[in-house]
Amino acid sequence: MTAQPTEATLPAAAELSSSTAKLKRRGRGNSENDRAKVPWRTTLRRDWQLYSLLVLPLLFLLVFKYLPMFGNIIAFRRFRPGGSIFGDEWVGFKYFEMFINDGKFWQVFQNTVILGGLSLLIVFPMPIILALLLNELRSPKFKKLVQTVSYLPHFMSIVIVAGMIFQLFSMQGTINQIVEAVGGDPVSFMQRPDWFRTIYIGSEAWQTVGWGTILYLAALTQIDASLYEAARIDGANRWKQTWHVTLPGIRGTMVTLLILNIGSFMAVGFEKVLLLYNPLTYPTADVISTYLYRIGIVSSNFSYATAIGLFESLIGLTLILSANAISRRLVGTSLW
Template sequence: MSVPQGVVSETANPVRTASTPAPVGGGAAPVRASRNTWRRALRRDWRLYTFLILPIVFLVVFRYLPMAGNVIAFRRFRPGGSIFGDEWVGLRYVRMFITDAKFWEVFQNTFVLGLLTLIVCFPMPIILALLLNEVRVRWFKRLVQTISYLPHFMSIVIVAGIVFQIFSVQGTINQLIGATGLDPVNFMQSADWFRTIYVSSEVWQTVGWGTILYLAALTTIDESLYEAARIDGANRLQQTRHITLVGIRPTMITLLILNIGTFMAVGFEKVLLLYNPLTYPTADVISTYLYRIGIESSNFSYATAIGLFESIIGLVLILSANAISKRAVGTSLW
């Protein structure tokens, strides 16, 4: 069909007016608008953004800049020389710890202790939060929360001292054992008892503090869901299973992924304070082994290679856990 002369086809030559929106994805207008938005927000809320300066400086100085020191895992470092090593040795130190039987012993200890800590310590705050959620007496609930929170604010040195007072030869446990007519047990000098003592102290110190996030997540669950479940005849156990646990599942998955990421980083301070040469077969972990090799023996390159290996394992674990969680339950860190 022919178009009469003097009539301009709107489809052939559209005329853009002030009200006509710009084409999507065309030109630099969206980028410029985004930049203007950031500038406007920065200009408006610059006082709030100044609070980020110190955390960013802290991360840069104490988290990112030290990563440059990992290069000495592949260079021979001599005290008094360059901070980045004097001679390139490649994978020499990696081959050294791979063929070192002592390293694999402490690696096994780290894996077992980390696994026990994850299995025992992770569900305990969930259980305590569920129990506290059922308490209707306010003063008793607050009392239990306060008592369970207190160990978290204690120094690791104080916690280790309490553990020694309880499990030493003249400690509380052995006094109770002696009252029954049995011989005292030297818990702190026995390698077989170290893992039990460590995990028990870790539960006592962390279970109360860990309930805070779960109690906060429980407050976001709609009460009408419980009313509907009660109308349908669901008991308390069924309500907990199908409503409560489902409601706090995102929080559980997030904390589980974070715990898996630190799976191999078993608490250095507490192990260092509690262990001794007699308990090395079960108590010596990678972090304490690195302390003896790197600080006490001044073998910094070898210790750096082992630490880098441990960090790579932690990175792989957290990435794997995040990917599995994202595909299985649809919840992840990113």
């Protein structure tokens, strides 16, 4: 026979259970406090192998990212080759006034903004679309094949990619051979400014779209399968499941990468533009990074180039801070 609880024992049992819960909360709080009170020297001594892995990355950041910042002082000082590395005399905002009043700089600035905007509008969404399409495939072999084919261009050198572009779009290239075969006249794609942006954005999408899907595919695996089952029970088709379940599930990844891309909005690919452009395509192809290369390295006007580079960096910093603040306020996701 099992003893039934009486009215006299119920308050005692309730009091005992509440006391036990208090002890558990108190014990948990004490353990958290004890963990928080562990001195950092003890943690460093205990996990020194893990912390030692940070030495090389921190040295890299210090030597190649932070120490060069001191060189920005020559944007306000006249620098002469062979003189002091921090400039010979103070000139204030002279070099900033020079590029603000220079019409050539604003043409380069406009080209940079247009190429950066096209990259955000066209190149950025393509990995998301490809990841969603790959997620719908039911054949594992075909999915692996598509992934492999789309990943390969990322591992090609930019020099090789530029060579392939010249091979395709030159006067005797593959595209013009096809045009002539159908009775058309060959087009000088690489010498016409109006074709440069199309070629650049197309090659950028081809080279980066496959590699960009990796993060999104990893994010898709973290979505709870029960959400899709609940959506199907509610009568949602595949499109509605994608819109109401899949996209919200990877929203954090999309917003994070979007903020990072906006931060590098002005840093349009220097290497590819340098390899593809020529004086005939300067009106649409010349960007800030290539302009800085010609002004600073080729012409040795280091102070003027530093002033332009500092201006570009301030714009990038403003963009990433603004995008992060807007995302935190509207979406609730941000980098910090």
